Amino acid sequence: MRLELRDLHFRREATEILRGVALQLEAGDIGVLVGSSGCGKTTTLRCIAGLEPITRGEIQLGDRVVSSADHCLSAEARRVGYVMQDNALFPHMSVADNIRFGLRKLARDERESRVADMLALLGLRGLEQRLPQDLSGGQQQRVAIARSLAPQPDLLLMDEPFSNLDARLRTELVGELRDLLKRLFITTLVVTHDQHDAFGLADRLGYMSEGRLEQWDSPYDVYHRPRTRAVARFIGDGVMLPAIGKDGLWHTELGAIEDPVAEGAAELLLRPDDLLHDDHSPTQARIVARVFRGADFLYTVELPSGLRVLALAPSHHDHHVGETLGFRLANDHLVVFRRD
Amino acid sequence: MLARWRASFVILLAAAPAVVVLLGLAGAWLTPAGDTLQHQWRYLLPDAARNTLILVMTVALGAALLGTALAALVALYEFPGRAFFSWSLLLPLSIPGYVLAAVFAGSLDYSSPLYSWLREQFGWQWPSIRSLGGAALVLMLTLFPYVYLIARVAFESAAQRYLEAASLLGRTRRQATREVLLPLVLPAVLAATALVAMETLADFGVVAALNVDTLTTALYRAWYGMFSLVTAQQVAGLLVLAALLLLALEHRARSWVRVREASGPVLQRRPLPALTAALATLFASSILGISFAWPVMHLLSWASAHLTADLDARYWGYFVRSLMLAGLGALLIVSISTLFVYARRNAVGRIARVVAPFATAGYAIPGAVLAVGLFAPMTQALPWLQGTLFVLFVAYITRFFAVGHAPIAAGLARLPTALDESALLLGSRPLERWQHIHWPLLKGSVAAAFVLTFVDLMKELPITLLTRPFGFETLAIRVFELTSEGEWERAAVPALALVLAGLWPLKWLAGRMPHAT
Numbered sequence: 001m002r003l004e005l006r007d008l009h010f011r012r013e014a015t016e017i018l019r020g021v022a023l024q025l026e027a028g029d030i031g032v033l034v035g036s037s038g039c040g041k042t043t044t045l046r047c048i049a050g051l052e053p054i055t056r057g058e059i060q061l062g063d064r065v066v067s068s069a070d071h072c073l074s075a076e077a078r079r080v081g082y083v084m085q086d087n088a089l090f091p092h093m094s095v096a097d098n099i100r101f102g103l104r105k106l107a108r109d110e111r112e113s114r115v116a117d118m119l120a121l122l123g124l125r126g127l128e129q130r131l132p133q134d135l136s137g138g139q140q141q142r143v144a145i146a147r148s149l150a151p152q153p154d155l156l157l158m159d160e161p162f163s164n165l166d167a168r169l170r171t172e173l174v175g176e177l178r179d180l181l182k183r184l185f186i187t188t189l190v191v192t193h194d195q196h197d198a199f200g201l202a203d204r205l206g207y208m209s210e211g212r213l214e215q216w217d218s219p220y221d222v223y224h225r226p227r228t229r230a231v232a233r234f235i236g237d238g239v240m241l242p243a244i245g246k247d248g249l250w251h252t253e254l255g256a257i258e259d260p261v262a263e264g265a266a267e268l269l270l271r272p273d274d275l276l277h278d279d280h281s282p283t284q285a286r287i288v289a290r291v292f293r294g295a296d297f298l299y300t301v302e303l304p305s306g307l308r309v310l311a312l313a314p315s316h317h318d319h320h321v322g323e324t325l326g327f328r329l330a331n332d333h334l335v336v337f338r339r340d
Numbered sequence: 341m342l343a344r345w346r347a348s349f350v351i352l353l354a355a356a357p358a359v360v361v362l363l364g365l366a367g368a369w370l371t372p373a374g375d376t377l378q379h380q381w382r383y384l385l386p387d388a389a390r391n392t393l394i395l396v397m398t399v400a401l402g403a404a405l406l407g408t409a410l411a412a413l414v415a416l417y418e419f420p421g422r423a424f425f426s427w428s429l430l431l432p433l434s435i436p437g438y439v440l441a442a443v444f445a446g447s448l449d450y451s452s453p454l455y456s457w458l459r460e461q462f463g464w465q466w467p468s469i470r471s472l473g474g475a476a477l478v479l480m481l482t483l484f485p486y487v488y489l490i491a492r493v494a495f496e497s498a499a500q501r502y503l504e505a506a507s508l509l510g511r512t513r514r515q516a517t518r519e520v521l522l523p524l525v526l527p528a529v530l531a532a533t534a535l536v537a538m539e540t541l542a543d544f545g546v547v548a549a550l551n552v553d554t555l556t557t558a559l560y561r562a563w564y565g566m567f568s569l570v571t572a573q574q575v576a577g578l579l580v581l582a583a584l585l586l587l588a589l590e591h592r593a594r595s596w597v598r599v600r601e602a603s604g605p606v607l608q609r610r611p612l613p614a615l616t617a618a619l620a621t622l623f624a625s626s627i628l629g630i631s632f633a634w635p636v637m638h639l640l641s642w643a644s645a646h647l648t649a650d651l652d653a654r655y656w657g658y659f660v661r662s663l664m665l666a667g668l669g670a671l672l673i674v675s676i677s678t679l680f681v682y683a684r685r686n687a688v689g690r691i692a693r694v695v696a697p698f699a700t701a702g703y704a705i706p707g708a709v710l711a712v713g714l715f716a717p718m719t720q721a722l723p724w725l726q727g728t729l730f731v732l733f734v735a736y737i738t739r740f741f742a743v744g745h746a747p748i749a750a751g752l753a754r755l756p757t758a759l760d761e762s763a764l765l766l767g768s769r770p771l772e773r774w775q776h777i778h779w780p781l782l783k784g785s786v787a788a789a790f791v792l793t794f795v796d797l798m799k800e801l802p803i804t805l806l807t808r809p810f811g812f813e814t815l816a817i818r819v820f821e822l823t824s825e826g827e828w829e830r831a832a833v834p835a836l837a838l839v840l841a842g843l844w845p846l847k848w849l850a851g852r853m854p855h856a857t
Contacts, residue, residue, distance in 0.1 A: 051504055075507040082508045088501040092523055092596075102509030151509065 001062040001154035001187055002027045003048070009056035010040075010047055010211075017043050019211040020057070025204060028185040030178065032198040032219075034234065035208035041191040042085070044208070045157045048189065049082045050075035061155060081148030083158040087140050089132040095119075095143050096128040102151040118146040121180065137164045138173065145177070149186070156181070156188040162197055174200040195235055199223075207231045229337050232269045237298070239309045240267040240337070250336075253303050254283055254329055259336070269335035270309055272298060277313035281326040285309075287319055301325055347683035348692040354680045355698035357738040361705060361713035362698075365580055368573030388558040389578065392541065395476055395554060396582075400537040402480040407487025408529050410624060415495035416517070418609045419617035425624040426492075430485050432631040434842030436799040437482045438545025439819060439835040443635040444469045444478055445550060446642070446828025475552045479540050481631040486539075487532040494528035494597070495521070500605045513610070527596035534590035541583055542706035544802040549823045555579050556802070559708050563806065576709035583704035636839065642832035654813075658834060662814040665729075665804065666797035666841075669736040673744040673793045674786060676737060681749050703742035710735045711806035732807040739803060740796050744789040751785025752778075791845040798841045 003025040010018040018040050025031040033041045046052045048059055050066065050073055059067035061080070066073040089098050099118050103111045119125050122142040132140055141161060148156060161177070162170045178201050181188050192198055198205055199219050206216040207230070215227045226232035229240070243250040245262030252268065254275075277299075285301040288308065297313045311327050319325055413419070414426050447454055448469045458464040467473060498521060506516035544556040555575055562571040612620055684696055702710065714735050719726050755778065763773045801816050808817070815834040822831035 049504075049508060051507075074512075075504070076510045076512055078508075080508060082505070084501050084505065086501070088499070088505040090502060090505070090520060090524075101506070104510065147509070 002060075003031075003155055003187060003189065004060040005044075005048070005057070006060070007057035008044070008047060008054055008059065010043055010052060011055045012052075017211055018047070018054075021208070021211070021213045022057075023204075023206060023213055023216045025187060025189060027187050028182070029187060029203040030181055030201050031189045031204040031206065032202035033189065033191045033206045033208055033213075034193060034195055034198050036234070037193060039208045040211040041193075041208050042159055045082065045159055045189065045191055048155070049080050049157055050078045079151070079154045081151065081153035081156040083141075083144045083148050083156070083161055085159040085163065087132075087144035089140060089144055089147070091132055094129050094131060095124060095135070098132070098143055099147050099150050102147065114150055118150050121149075122146045138169050141165065141173065149184070154187070156186050158188065158190045160192055161190065162192070162194070170197065171200070177201065205235075207234055209234075224333065224335070226269065226335060229267075232335065232337070236271060237310050238269050238271045239307070241270045241307070241309065242266075243268050243336075250334070253305055253307065254309075257329065257331075257334065259334055265339040267337045267339060269337070270331070272310040272312040274329060274331035275309060275311040275327045276330040277311060277317055277325065278328045279326045281328040283328060284324045284326045287321050287323055287325050290319070290321060299325060301327070347686040348689045350676075350679050350683035351692045351696050351699070354676055354737075354741065355695045357710075357714055357734050358698045358702040358705065359695070360717060361702075361710055361738070362580065364713050364717055365573050365577040365709075368570050369577055371570050385555075385558060385575065388553045388555050388575075391472055391552060392554040392556075392579075392582075394472060395479070395547070395552070396537050396540045398476040399479045399483060399540040400533050402476065403484040403487050403536045404529055404533040406480065406484040406627065407489075407532065408491045408525075410484075410627065411488050411491035411495055413620050413624065415492050416521075416607060416609060417617075417620065418611040419620040421621050421624065422609075425628065428628055428632075429488050429624065430846050431628070431843070432482055433485045434839050434846055435482055435632065435635060436545065436801075436816070436819075436835075436838055436842070437479055437543060438549050438801060438816075438823065439639075439831075439838060440482050440631070440635055441475070441478045441546045441549040442819065442823045442828050442831050442835060443638050444474065445823070446831075447638055470550045470552075472552050475547050475550045478546050478550070479543060481627075482546075483536045483539055484627075484631075486535050487529060490532035491525055491529050494525040496606055498524050498607055500607050503607065527593045531590050531593035531597060534586045534593060538583055538586045538590070538704055541579060541586070542708075542802075544706070544708050544805075545820060548820070556706055556708050559706075559712065560802075560806070563708075563712050573713065576706075576712060579706050579709055580704070583706065584701070587701060587704040636836075639832045639836045639839065642829040643836050646830050646833060655833065658813055658815045658818050659837065661812065662798055662816065662837075662841075665732070665736075665814060666794050669733060669740070669797045670744070670790050670794040672733060673737055673740055674748070674790045677741065677744040677748050677789060678786060680741075680745065681752050684749075685752065700742040700745055702738035703740070705739065707735070707739055707800065707802035708806060710739050711803045714738070715807050727809045729809065729812075732803060735803045735807055736797060736800070740793050740800075743796055744793040747785045747788040747792065748782070751782045755781055795842050795845045799838050 005021050005023050008018050008021040021044055035041050047054050053072040054067045056069050058065050066078055096115055099115050103114055119128060122145060124142055124146060162173060174197055190201055202219050204216060205219045205222045207214050209230050215222055215231050223236050226235060232238055241252050243252045243266050245264055245266060248258060248260050248262055249256040250259055250262045250268060285303050287299050288302045289300040291298045296315050297317060299311045299313060300308050301311055302308050410429055414422055446452060502520050503516045506520045547554045547557055555578060559575045562575060680699060715731050718731050725731055759777060760773060763777055799816055801820055804814060804817060815837050818834040819831045
């Protein structure tokens, strides 16, 4: 079901935690909110779930306004599934009982077949009678997802769903989860601080900072067209390159870049993939650090001015710290932040 | 840090008295029954066993309901006085059961001024407090704080997110409380209730003061009245069997509690509507009033009337002897517990592992049973022990070892072995590790163990009564003697001294309890 937040505000005591969050998530889409801890991501989910009353704005689910300043549909009536950060599996109930918990209104036969479906869907068959404590982190995660999906909620919320898992399991589960949610056509909003999870899952990606949603776009646009410096810094690697605009050119330490509207002082966002390794390039700089990442090298090079930028090179271009590296600008679009 | 064989030796020594007692009881059941025993079986024991059963079940049920209800009120809801009741509901723990029994008997009995006045003015009548029901009421009012404390901590540490998860799955707050929260805290309540049942089973002071025949008084009579060791031990066997069952239940329940331990934000308290809030305040204050405020006021008024007449040099003696027994006993228990805890960390031998649980099982053996079960074999083997305090201290250690052991074991368990290993890798010697790492981190737990055992020993009655040298009187003995003579009011002075001693650890306990903020 479609979700829309309009000018969402939330205050706890004197602290303004959400300051006007607005977003739209179409039915069946997966939205992801990223941001550093304390930015208001979890609070946003809790407001949508009906666990916190909002102080201003509106939350609309389908064609129903579920929260406003003077009205808050209670959580148990919202039909919203919520996978909490630590799963909150009931520790004294078996896997099957946990999944069954939200299905009380169904007839017995239907309930049991739904439980069986969920167990099959999330690969939990054979674990029905186990207690949560006897499961691995990944299995617990699946049970929590199964429990939230079982009542067929109109909207699924997930708070850091992969935080307790190791890197490999994470990548696996991200892919599986996206397939599953798409197959079931469940509108989902996920909170994470990990941008790799975010890129793997999201149809729409948002960056939150200090209670505001700074951008809400496709993952491609958030990465390549960040609206603010904060978004550019948080999403992906990158360096701000000082530039002076004059006569349709940005003049930088790495050369001039064409741009019809170049004018005044600004900073250009330089992603590692905007700099290509090229031994024959006139631009040479000293390598100060390198990270071997398997498929490629991420070099940090120092320009004569002292500015350090990141450059990506294929895996077999093995240079050492202290050597000079030639590279050229290869950006196909510009991200410009003007300096005031 | 103890050599392996020395560790095993410490464990064997600590477990020995309980093993001796249990073997003795088992042996008694294999001895053919004499005439006295047949007489006992026919006339005395059925009643005593039935009374004990009724008493244990009533008190356990009553304390469980009362303790859980109060704990739920204080932990889950906001009402006037909540913060005050949160700690003050522990105060009844400071009143020994036999003291409350004396106050109730002295003030509510047929001939008491209060009863006479109410009877004449309003024609009110109530059943005598000196009955099975009266004993159950007294025990319930002194023991419910165990359930209250443990259940309250369980409620307060239950994570808010379980209720939230339940509400997202379509439950109202009330349904979520019933379907998720209560099952979640049930094992904690069960463990505490088993503890209450064990205390009731072991009680001697209350039933003796109120003239109720139970297995403990039967034991006392068999020992003192008929001098039949075999009978006494057979009765004791029944008691211990029941207590061990309860101990097993308590252990099992505790393991369930561990499964339920949660992290995350704790429950948020809900305000109660005005009328319900007023009722909650009324309920909590009447329980606190009847179990603590009213008896203390009674004791104070009685004591002030008898202070000048009774408080002579003898009291100084009772007081010093009580302090000496409790202080020395607690010191012994804490030292042995500390050694034991380290021994258990190091000992890997099979015998040590099998025998170790017996050391803490002594807590399940009623004091009267321990006294009888240790005194006979020890004085037979070494007659010169008669008239000394040796058997008394051995029985103290056996019975209260678990009380001192628990905080120290918990304290040591909190010290990760990585701490020892890092210290070892930094080149420290065993004694240095103890002095600079373990002791600073453990001394709080050791102090706790001392305070808890000290207070339990101050008010201990059956062991002291049965194994003391002739004429050796303490405050607890004095209360018991005056009570059995029906001199309720004169018992107030020593009783107050015991209550004051019991208040001391509560302050500490209240400060240490986990708080939900």
